[in-house]
Amino acid sequence: MTSVAEQTAARPGTPPRPPGVARRAAGWARRAPLLPALVFMIVVTQLPFVATLVISFMDWNAYYPDEVGFAGFDNFKRVFTDVNMRDAVWTTILLTAGVVLISLLLGLGIALLLDRRFRGRGAVRTMMIAPFLVVPVAAALLWKHALYNPEYGLLNGALTRIWGLFGSDNPPQPDWITNGPLWSVIFALVWQWTPFMMLILLAGLQGRPLDVIEAARIDGASNWQIFRSMTLPHLRQYLELGALLGSIYIVQNFDAVFTITSGGLGTANLPYTIYQIFYQAHDYGRASAAAVVVVLGTILIATFALRTVSSLFREESGR
Amino acid sequence: MSITDTAPVPATRDERGAPVVKRKERAGVWLTLLAWAVGILFVLPVVWMVLTSFHSEADAATNPPSVLAPLTLEGYREFFSGGASPWPPLLNSLTASIVSTALVLLLSFPAAYALSIKPVKKWTDVLFFFLSTKMLPVVAGLLPLYLFAQSTGLLDNIWLLIVFYTSMNLPIAVWMMRSFLSEVPVEMLEAAAMDGAGLTRTLRSVVAPVVMPGIAATALICFIFSWNELLFARVLTATVAETAPVFLTSFVTSQGLFLAQLCAAAFVVSLPVLIAGFTAQDKLVQGLSLGSVK
Numbered sequence: 001m002t003s004v005a006e007q008t009a010a011r012p013g014t015p016p017r018p019p020g021v022a023r024r025a026a027g028w029a030r031r032a033p034l035l036p037a038l039v040f041m042i043v044v045t046q047l048p049f050v051a052t053l054v055i056s057f058m059d060w061n062a063y064y065p066d067e068v069g070f071a072g073f074d075n076f077k078r079v080f081t082d083v084n085m086r087d088a089v090w091t092t093i094l095l096t097a098g099v100v101l102i103s104l105l106l107g108l109g110i111a112l113l114l115d116r117r118f119r120g121r122g123a124v125r126t127m128m129i130a131p132f133l134v135v136p137v138a139a140a141l142l143w144k145h146a147l148y149n150p151e152y153g154l155l156n157g158a159l160t161r162i163w164g165l166f167g168s169d170n171p172p173q174p175d176w177i178t179n180g181p182l183w184s185v186i187f188a189l190v191w192q193w194t195p196f197m198m199l200i201l202l203a204g205l206q207g208r209p210l211d212v213i214e215a216a217r218i219d220g221a222s223n224w225q226i227f228r229s230m231t232l233p234h235l236r237q238y239l240e241l242g243a244l245l246g247s248i249y250i251v252q253n254f255d256a257v258f259t260i261t262s263g264g265l266g267t268a269n270l271p272y273t274i275y276q277i278f279y280q281a282h283d284y285g286r287a288s289a290a291a292v293v294v295v296l297g298t299i300l301i302a303t304f305a306l307r308t309v310s311s312l313f314r315e316e317s318g319r
Numbered sequence: 320m321s322i323t324d325t326a327p328v329p330a331t332r333d334e335r336g337a338p339v340v341k342r343k344e345r346a347g348v349w350l351t352l353l354a355w356a357v358g359i360l361f362v363l364p365v366v367w368m369v370l371t372s373f374h375s376e377a378d379a380a381t382n383p384p385s386v387l388a389p390l391t392l393e394g395y396r397e398f399f400s401g402g403a404s405p406w407p408p409l410l411n412s413l414t415a416s417i418v419s420t421a422l423v424l425l426l427s428f429p430a431a432y433a434l435s436i437k438p439v440k441k442w443t444d445v446l447f448f449f450l451s452t453k454m455l456p457v458v459a460g461l462l463p464l465y466l467f468a469q470s471t472g473l474l475d476n477i478w479l480l481i482v483f484y485t486s487m488n489l490p491i492a493v494w495m496m497r498s499f500l501s502e503v504p505v506e507m508l509e510a511a512a513m514d515g516a517g518l519t520r521t522l523r524s525v526v527a528p529v530v531m532p533g534i535a536a537t538a539l540i541c542f543i544f545s546w547n548e549l550l551f552a553r554v555l556t557a558t559v560a561e562t563a564p565v566f567l568t569s570f571v572t573s574q575g576l577f578l579a580q581l582c583a584a585a586f587v588v589s590l591p592v593l594i595a596g597f598t599a600q601d602k603l604v605q606g607l608s609l610g611s612v613k
Contacts, residue, residue: 030439033429037489038445040426044486045452048460048467055462110357118351124358126597130365133596135547137564138585141571142368145581152578154367157384164383191364199604241608252456254550259568271550274458279554284462291459302454 049295055288062282075289085290087266088273089297092251094182095269099189100246104239106190107197114198115205125202132195140259143188148260150175181265185256193250197242204238205231251298270294372582379579394579398587405584408566411477413591415562416545419484423492423541424534426485431496436508436526446497449490450609457487457550465554477560483551488541494609495540499533500526536602543592563588 059071079085114125134142147154156173163171177184208231216226254271261267263276274294278287370386371379372395378388398405434442464483468474503526511521552562561569567588571581596603 027439030433030437032433034433034439034445037426037430037493038448041449041452041486041489044482045455045460048463049455051463051466052459110354113350113354113357116347116350116354118347118354120351120355124354126600127358127362129596129600129603130362130593133589133593134365134368134585135564135567135589135592137547137549137567138368138589139364141567141581142364142585145571145576145578146367146371147364152380152382152384154364154384157382161383191361195361196604196607199600200608203604203608245608248454252458255564258549271456271458275461275550275554278462278465284466287462291456291462294456295459298454298456302451 052288052291055284056292058285058288060284062284071285075285076293078286079289079293084268084273088268088270091182091267092269095186095189095253095257095267096247096250098182098186099193099250100243102186103190103193103197103246104242106194107199107242108201108235108239110194110198111201111205114202128195128198130195131191132193134192136192136255137259139192140188140256143184143191144177144260148176148184177261178265181261181267185260185267188260189250189253189256193246197246200238200242201235204235208234247301368582369586371579372586374579376577376579379577379582394577394583395587397577397580398583401580403566403570405563405566405570405587408561408563409588411556411560412546412563415477415480415484416542419481419488419545420538420541422481422485423488424538427489427492427496427537428534430493431500434493435497435500436503446494449493452486453490461551461554464551468555474555475557475559477556479555480552480560480562483555484541484545484548487548488544491544491606491609492537492541495537495606496530496533498609499530499537502533503529532602536599536606539595539599539602540606543595546592 056075057071057073059067059069059074061067110128114121114128131139145153150156150173153176155176156171159171159173163169213226213230216230252271253269254275257263257267257269257272258275263269263272268276270290274287274290277283277290281287373390373392374385374388375391375393378385379394433439434446439445464479465474468476468479473479507525508521511525516524547564548562549564549568552565553568556562556565567584570584
């Protein structure tokens with residue numbers, strides 16, 4: 001890659017050329033390093049999507065290979081009338097909003113706690129990061145089997161121990177995943193994502209102009225006033241960044257849903273549902289139509305979100 | 320005492336003076352305890368995973384939990400030598416993660432260079448194009464990739480995963496690299512050009528020292544994402560190119576549930592990420608927030 005860039009880059013020592021040619025050469029020198037990445041991305045991500053778009057208008061089920069043909073809008077009609085699909089949309093929204101909001105709030109609280117200097121701050125910070133560093137499937141398996149399990153999971157084990165302390169041998173032993181399937185998934189994901197939000201917000205807190213806050217304190221502002229009118233506005237762009245990045249990753253979550261509930265009990269989100277239509281039902285046409293609908297929905301939200309990010313990145317865009 | 324709030328309490332702040340400081344101190348102790356409690360609560364499941372992995376199966380699955388049960392390597396021995404060997408999947412994951420990370424760096428550095436140091440026209444549009452591919456749900460491209468792999472015989476081939484992982488991480492890498500490259504002072508580049516330094520020399524002696532930590536962070540994140548990926552690996556691989564996360568899910572279904580073994584497996588698979596992540600905590604967040612958090 002670098003050799004391409006080197007060959008085409010206009011060196012300051014080269015003899016002068018006619019202005020038009022030189023300008024064009026300079027333009028290409030600027031564009032050339034960008035092209036490999038751009039071409040690669042277009043080929044690997046956009047071409048498959050175009051293919052998905054084509055397949056979404058086809059009748060194509062791998063179980064009936066002889067009946068492949070043009071289907072028009074049938075697949076889309078089935079997607080929009082499919083109860084499972086509508087449930088999946090709703091589940092995805094609940095799951096994403098739930099995880100992002102809860103982990104953002106928790107992360108904010110913990111970031112404020114860790115913003116003070118105290119004994120063992122580094123240790124607490126390191127402990128906080130650990131959940132984020134467990135491989136997502138491993139984390140999901142850990143929650144499902146070692147924590148939520150009604151017979152020997154840690155949660156019910158702890159309940160037994162605590163009730164035992166008070167002399168009771170009849171502790172509540174809820175079946176967490178069956179009783180609150182979506183909450184079980186949300187909780188496991190909140191555990192994984194709170195550290196990420198916390199670290200972003202902590203970085204934001206530590207970038208606060210301390211002298212201004214000190215001045216406000218001397219002027220007699222209370223902690224709450226300082227938080228409301230100085231810290232929170234300063235943190236705003238960090239909160240937005242956390243929400244945006246969290247949403248991008250959690251909307252697409254597959255690991256936790258697949259592992260903890262296998263999409264059962266009303267926890268099948270869109271990625272899992274599409275995976276099922278394609279991988280188990282082998283209905284290629286319908287899976288593609290569903291994927292196209294998801295993409296359109298994401299584009300809608302992304303356009304809105306990108307506006308937010310553009311405001312985030314505006315200040316550093318002058319070059 | 321380091322427990323108290325270090326923000327200096329101005330003497331003029333309150334005429335009551337001492338009692339206020341004392342009250343603040345006491346609140347400080349409680350806040351410190353709260354911070355510790357939260358930290359312990361969050362790390363507990365991980366500690367529990369590690370502890371259980373060193374217990375015998377009988378001690379692992381008890382209610383109430385047996386914290387002080389004797390430690391044993393049984394779970395690890397069973398994981399590595401019982402049933403299917405985890406080595407091929409682990410090596411597959413290592414190959415896919417390292418090779419795709421190298422490819423990402425090779426492609427993203429020149430691109431980021433073209434977007435920051437000598438920006439092309441409409442560079443923000445290009446930058447947002449990269450980010451928008453990240454917002455495209457991956458499931459939208461899954462089926463065509465599967466059909467392509469099926470018809471070309473690339474199914475269950477680690478190279479297909481490598482290409483996919485490269486495309487998965489490239490947008491993030493371009494964003495991160497661009498923000499790191501933007502930190503190179505323009506004056507230094509101009510000075511280098513005035514001194515007649517060519518592109519290679521400028522890159523090596525002006526750009527590289529500034530962006531090296533950024534490149535390391537980018538590589539780390541790409542490695543972690545590739546190592547963690549499950550959906551595509553599950554659909555596109557089978558026995559030959561199976562990766563560690565896929566092995567982990569099939570391990571549970573084929574073996575029945577052995578909790579100690581499962582915890583040992585989960586810990587082994589997470590270990591590379593845990594080590595990499597702990598050694599580069601700060602870089603990790605900065606990278607994940609696309610370099611925008613300094």
